Amino acid sequence: xxKKNKKAETxxxxxEESGDYNYTLKRKPGGEKLKLxxxxxxxxxxxxxxxxxx
Numbered sequence: 001x002x003k004k005n006k007k008a009e010t011x012x013x014x015x016e017e018s019g020d021y022n023y024t025l026k027r028k029p030g031g032e033k034l035k036l037x038x039x040x041x042x043x044x045x046x047x048x049x050x051x052x053x054x
Contacts, residue, residue, distance in 0.1 A: 035050050
């Protein structure tokens with residue numbers, strides 16, 4: 001039996017307030033979208049970042 005390979009895809013974390021692409025991640029497809037509180041260099045504070053594929 002052959003296994004189905006799921007390759008990691010590149011995902012970007014986008015700041016909700018400024019709209020900047022601040023972080024990139026490699027993760028396997030599937031699952032829920034990420035929503036993390038990360039540092040935004042433009043605003044110089046921690047804001048919510050959402051996952052977005054490009």
